Amino acid sequence: MRGVYMPAMSMTENIGFPFMKMHGLGNDFVVVDARVQDIAITPALAQGIAHRQFGVGFDQLAVISNGAGDAHLTFYNADGSTSAACGNATRCIARHLMLETGKDALHLTTDRGDLYARDAGEGLTSVNMGQPQLDWQEIPLAEEMDTLELPIEGGPTATGMGNPHCTFFVEDADLIPLAEFGPRYEHHPLYPERTNVQVAHIVGPDHIRMRVWERGVGVTLASGSSSCATAVAAARRGLTGRRVRIDLDGGTLWIDWREDGVWMTGPTMHVFSGTLTAEFLDSLR
Template identity: 80%
Template structure:
């Protein structure tokens, strides 16, 4: 990871380690000096033995000069690929910026578009992940079809939340071998950009249990965009209303599909702050 200016010594390049319900992130603040990120660098930092480890790497940058946004966020998966959206990372960064600025509401930009975040009280942070993408070409799928029930065994629902999702509703999500099930559908030919895979079952009225396989990552303890997609799919299928509780392996998120977008509320954790060493950065070719 190489600063494009000389304002930072790479020996002291700082990072924050955060998680949202066990969905963990390395966050680098590049507002003071623009950073150049490569696939190899993202993979190196993501390695849980030779690097630091993360589900996603998130970069905080300055918003465009013509924007009134508080910051711009960029996301990388553990395999080095990029993602336009990452709900839990957005919540974690929003909490950091709320604490930093004293604001109770934020305007953030991402490749997904403009997102709003706000203080939700009791240590919770809420983010509006924007309207769901329900048309086949927006998700995107490989060909035109009804996104409510795909021509795949189990009739999953396709949803876009700035990244593609494939949601299966089953009798018991906990008995599905996700380590086999997830990669089978991540690379399904209907999804040209691969997909996140969710399996969920109804616990009670407006209450779901969900497990997640993230594209480019694997099994995760939680996923914000997957939770939003699952809530939207459940409401479209008439399984729930538009405001639901979702229990994940790492904890609980509350999703509210409103007219202005899909709001996600939950806990965040700033675990530690540190700096990448020169030796480590040089091992990545920097």
Template identity: 70%
Template sequence: MLRQTPPNGLPFMKMHGLGNDFVVLDHREGGVAVTPELATRIADRHRGVGFDQLAVIEAAGNADARLTFYNADGSLSAACGNATRCIARYLMEESGTQGLTLLTDRGALPCVDAGEGLTSVNMGAPLTGWQEIPLAREADTLHLPLEGDPVGTSMGNPHCTFFVEDAEAIDLATLGPATEHDPLFPERTNVQFAHLIGPDHLRMRVWERGTGITLASGSSSCAVATAAHRRGLTGRKVTIELDGGPILVDWREDGVWMTGPTAHVFTGTWHG
């Protein structure tokens, strides 16, 4: 049964994937009802715990678990690739299995142990229709009608990808929020700036909707890789260099597989 307040504190786990950090609440046997207000209090890096996203694990009859994601501003997100990978690793180690399925608003996501400490998640097929992203009006998603000629993609959440000469030179703190809140995106958007390093090798920086600049983003990596292939810049299997390190994205027939490391940093109790 859900409680409105945690009388003895709120147990949580802190995890990260390439520096993209999460507070994870394991509510498979019940727990505190998470509200946007509670999520933002926990997200406060000075008075709370701090996170890029918060993930809640719940029991699911038709999958190994169900995940719900909150951004740092308390808004919901249908997809969070790095958190999904972290939780998949945690649950596989708990159960001793090499694979499982996690249910999200994005759909049922297969996850497998990729060996050498890496975890792979199938994030599903990219959505490229203007209504699927969604956009406020009909537009060519391969060439969005914005300065910089970005690509629009949905991986369960909206993405806007700019291919530039040098991602390092971009003023991400200014251009990120301006694009996130552009009227073209009625649900706001994640924003990426990427440049080609070499064959099937990209450098990417990211501004996440509802959070800001992050060291990595799994769903953004999938969006960038598929956008690069659609533009003819790369093949379907791409290594992406993020601020937090490299991630491998492989757009297969059954969906976009993302492979990378995970870390369970610590377990604690929040008394905020």
């Protein structure tokens, strides 16, 4: 696997590796560029960088490497597990690569598959997250069932966006104690790979309020793949159309489920660039 941690590195060499801190609506990322430096991200390293007191802090870590398109992206959760998709991180990195190359459209590859990004104007970046996975085996669920309404209290909808999602439509998303509610369903036996959990209510025919508990992370201010999954679930249930505004704790995303996939549009931010020291890296061995 390509990554940034070089086993031969020692404190006496006074060498670290560079990273970028980015966020999409407060959904924050550490991004490392492995196109010019070979690195191996281990679960221990990811967990160490993720720690908000002893490391840098992130919801996801993303690695940029060379790929069949403009770049390949690999994602890690704060608990060191991997994820095939991360929509907001993809948008952040796409914006970075557009500024780097001068391109206004990109072809990115991920474990989810080929993703296409473009400059949406006014500082916004769009990414096509691909078609949603609606069959129980693709999500995946533990057994065959209708994914529109699961046999779980509250009748949530299951959707795959390269990672599994469980969306509850409630009367008021802001009243749900998400820190208690989320882990109860992240580990539900119907989801053998665990799941992201969303609570959402319908504001209008093209407007949703949504909050998210991310698998392997916890409560986050936003989630791109969760926003896509919630928009798809709302459209399938006839609660909204296929083009919606989603208000999250960290801001707003616009989701458009088209014939070619689920497009997500929103702002990004490159907060700062830094270097992880050899001392810090050695402490994680």
